[in-house]
Amino acid sequence: MNYSTIKKTAVAASLVAALGFAENAQAQTNPSVFGGRSQYRTWSIGVQGGITTPNTIIGGNNAFGQKVGYFQNKVGEYYGITVRKQFSHLFGLELEGNRGKIKTFNKNNAFEAGSGSQGKLAKSAQTDVNWAASLNGVFQLGTIDFLRRENAVNFYAKVGLGAFAYNPVQFANNDFGGGEVYNNKGNWGDDVLGDREHKGDKDNRLGMIVPVGVGAKFKLSEVVALNLGYTMNFTDEALLYGPNRHGDSKQRYANVYGGLEFTLGSRDKQNLTFANPAATLYDELRDPSMKNELEALKQRVSTLEGTVDQLSKDSDGDGVSDKFDKCPGTPAGTVVDGSGCPIKFPEPVVTNSATTGAYYSPIQFEFDSSVLKTESYSTLDKLAKELRDNKSSVTLDGYASAEGSEAYNLNLSKDRANAVKQYLVNAGVSASSINANGYGEANPVADNSTEQGRVKNRRVEIKK
Structure with missing residues (x-):
């Protein structure tokens, strides 16, 4: 949210309203x-x-x-x-x-x-x-x-x-x-x-x-x-x-x-x-009452500007105003959520292949959809930064739940993997460093007989 825009809009709206009030009052007396x-x-x-x-x-x-x-x-x-x-x-x-x-x-x-x-x-x-x-x-x-x-x-x-x-x-x-x-x-x-x-x-x-x-x-x-x-x-x-x-x-x-x-x-x-x-x-x-109205209007506008300044004040620069920041004083550059608190990511783990790297949660999808959810953007932005900085590569494995035919689900899983790949490419990652695969209904991580399980199976796994 652009708080400068909020400030200008609020001040302008209040000024128009106050002028309308003053004009009404003047029309009633003179x-x-x-x-x-x-x-x-x-x-x-x-x-x-x-x-x-x-x-x-x-x-x-x-x-x-x-x-x-x-x-x-x-x-x-x-x-x-x-x-x-x-x-x-x-x-x-x-x-x-x-x-x-x-x-x-x-x-x-x-x-x-x-x-x-x-x-x-x-x-x-x-x-x-x-x-x-x-x-x-x-x-x-x-x-x-x-x-x-x-x-x-x-x-x-x-x-x-x-x-x-x-x-x-x-x-x-x-x-x-x-x-x-x-x-x-x-x-x-x-x-x-x-x-x-x-x-x-x-x-x-x-x-x-x-x-x-x-x-x-x-x-x-x-x-x-x-x-x-x-x-x-x-x-x-x-x-x-x-x-x-x-x-x-x-x-x-x-x-x-x-x-x-x-x-x-x-x-x-x-x-x-x-x-x-x-x-x-x-x-x-020259009417004294008009001058008084104008002075009162100036005072109301000044008060409103002060209120807007307070609402838009962001001491730690994390994009969340102090009024709504539940975690004040976060270090510069810290990725925070809507309440101003840092977003915590899992620590790096050692995989079975004995390689060391960061673990990223699977990217989840809605039923019969290959459209990315907005909640996955922060994970993908972090991944893109790491790939750009380290010039490393990544493998994307797409999966689907067990509804529908196997052939349809195979294509759907490939579309999901390519959707993640396209986001990373748009974020500045070289396409040649991304390997996108689709495996359909294979390798389920949860029971496909329940909706909760099927939700988890609609995913793209990130492997480095």
Whole structure:
């Protein structure tokens, strides 16, 4: 047995088991960075309010302005609610609903409002957005942790698709309070404008909206966050500010908002919106309980290595560890058995032929078999060494018990003798110094009428 291999295997197995235990313990006390959404709070609702402008930061055509430079922005109020489901620390889906007003006017000039108001000059417009609803994809751009972990800033971008209902009113002055020159409220369901028949709500015109925006969230507590943002709203509407000189040009508006977002769920769970995998991993590495677990693991591994060293210690070098060695202190090179005790061989005897040599016990075989038993290897190894060292020769006489025919048993006895010869040759003994014979049932050493006797007769005798 290779005790070095035992040591390495045992230490590795224990290390894996201990790491598994530590990982289990850690998972029970701290949420894993990528342990699944069930370990986090993922639902939130928000309220927001702000102002609108009739243009966007990327510019574009404003249908109400006559000339560049004449168009003037006026701010209108805008407010709404959001419901969001966070699917990871990078992405969430948000349902957003808003309503409010958009205002614009020409400072120095007026223009004819168009068909339906011939001869009436419009100098300002106010669009009432009765409602706007969209489904937005929200992409988290990064979470920044400052000196205290409870303060965090989260930047995000969003894009969505939805619908809105609106009604534009145009005025002959700039105070949005009188002198209406255009208002189609109550007639939208019967009107055909822009080659599109509009049916349904008579007080509002329906259109498509694509909100695109950016923002930042400031974590105020485990439940509340301050939400600030800017959204450009692209529409498929040419009548957003009423009839105009630009025909089918699609209009747009923007809103700047601020609000509060409330995270739903148990306070014991982390808010996935502000989850930062790198920061969480850093926290876990600095967690004192993790350090304690690691130190305990090192101690267990050290103890295990010491135990393995004790089990593999072999002071006398006989291949049997001290733990199991019943005969400690055997001289180097001594052939021992599994308990570490020397194997005793018969002393040399004087034969009838007056030659002196070592006596070797017969090599025994199973019934009808010429396969060597493993228990005979030590005897044959000793014989092979003697033959190599002394360059001497040996005679192998094979025998069989009395079962079967004499001819069969003769061949079986030869096979047995040749099996012993082959082992010695493989051990480095010259084949020419080995004489193998088979004598079948001849010369029994015990009674063939009993099994005990037949066992002894199945043999190869070693003669020198």
